[in-house]
Amino acid sequence: MFGFIMGEMWQGLRRNTSMVISVILVTFVSLTFVGAAILLQFQIQSMKTYWYDRAQVAVDFCTEQSQSPNCTGGVATQDQIDAVETELQGDALSPYVNEYFFESQDDAYGRFVEQFKDDPLVSFVTPEQLNQAFWVNMVNPEDSDIVIQSITGMPGVESVTDQRQFLDGIFAVLNGASITAFAVALVMLVAAVLLVATTIRLSAFSRRRELRIMRLVGASNGFIQAPFILEGVFAGLVGSLFAAAAVLGGTHFFVQGYLQPRMPGMQLVSIWPEAAISAGVVVAIGVLLAGLASSMSIRRYLRV
Structure with a gap:
């Protein structure tokens, strides 16, 4: 049974390759913004803890x-x-x-x-x-x-x-940038969810004859839905892993590699734990949203 479900999933991915790639790219971009916003919040808290105590x-x-x-x-x-x-x-x-x-x-x-x-x-x-x-x-x-x-x-x-009054202005700017990143990420995540739902519906439509046969032979709704949900989860997982890699890579090469030597007095976020936590949150959000969008889309299609 597991082999059949996985086979159906890969078949669906092959039939909708262009849509799957679109889902991966949109998920990657949106979750990169989410990761950047989370890292920025970590940076703000780190700076507040460091500088407020020294103000x-x-x-x-x-x-x-x-x-x-x-x-x-x-x-x-x-x-x-x-x-x-x-x-x-x-x-x-x-x-x-x-x-x-x-x-x-x-x-x-x-x-x-x-x-x-x-x-x-x-x-x-x-x-x-x-x-x-x-x-x-x-x-x-x-x-x-x-x-x-x-x-x-x-x-x-x-x-x-x-001196804290001068720091408040800096933190206000950073908070504004963080809110902007979250806002852009939210719009992109909505686009990603809609794209996942559309991809799953197209995949189901292309296999409508197979679905009819599976219903006639008594296959359960869970068995029918599983390949489609896994398609969405797979696309969301790949996109979120790319985003997590971008967060970790940006922290390592840009923040620690480029900014740290030029700003030695600044308490900057590090790969662990801040970037690792952000990457984990990004992957969890990507998989969860893709799974929910896929599940809702295929359920609505099967009720039609």
């Missing part, structure tokens, strides 16, 4: 060029800087502050030159134009508003900034 609160002091209303007195004095440090060490803030360090204008200038050493505008910047600052590491980054509210407005303080 600092920057307490920038007034310079001669500061335009803040709190800087009308000019450059921050040492007494004003000491007052901020006392506040950071006080009973109100110390439970929330893990550690902090002071960055002088010379230190800020050295860091600026290191970061933008290839930019010709570096030569027009002087240490006096840069802010002295306290860089504060929080015990829990979610408590950064407590430090901001306590220190904002103190004499000599130009601004108090939570």
Whole structure:
């Protein structure tokens, strides 16, 4: 019985080769988008975990060029800087502050030159134009508003900034890209499901005489439907395996091979476990959707 079912399946695949190839290609493209979107979500979560824990609160002091209303007195004095440090060490803030360090204008200038050493505008910047600052590491980054509210407005303080607000914009863009990938994948998956259903109906129509004979001899519906369902599952499996290979290959060659050396400070997704999980999900979705579409299509055809 198993041999007969497999033989019928291969016969159907041969008769509808062009349609089967179309199903495989559409499934491959759509599931590649699904895999990319899943990987992007893994990347977003990885970056959030890595960078949010390292995000600092920057307490920038007034310079001669500061335009803040709190800087009308000019450059921050040492007494004003000491007052901020006392506040950071006080009973109100110390439970929330893990550690902090002071960055002088010379230190800020050295860091600026290191970061933008290839930019010709570096030569027009002087240490006096840069802010002295306290860089504060929080015990829990979610408590950064407590430090901001306590220190904002103190004499000599130009601004108090939570670095996470800059990360939020980056994550918003990445989330937008992920949603776009999912939307494209959804449209393509609908096309793949419709194509699978059409392929199965054409396959059944081309073998309508055989199906009639099988019904007359008392073959069960499950026995009649099995070859057609396996045709759809086979096409979905091949397409999803191609998509899984694309996800794994893209992660290995592009993310790890190309991006990682050029972005050493970035926590990028890896082959294991992120890409492997994404590939597994892609294969499961491909097989499940193809099987459901095939089953529904052949059942509707047999009821007609």
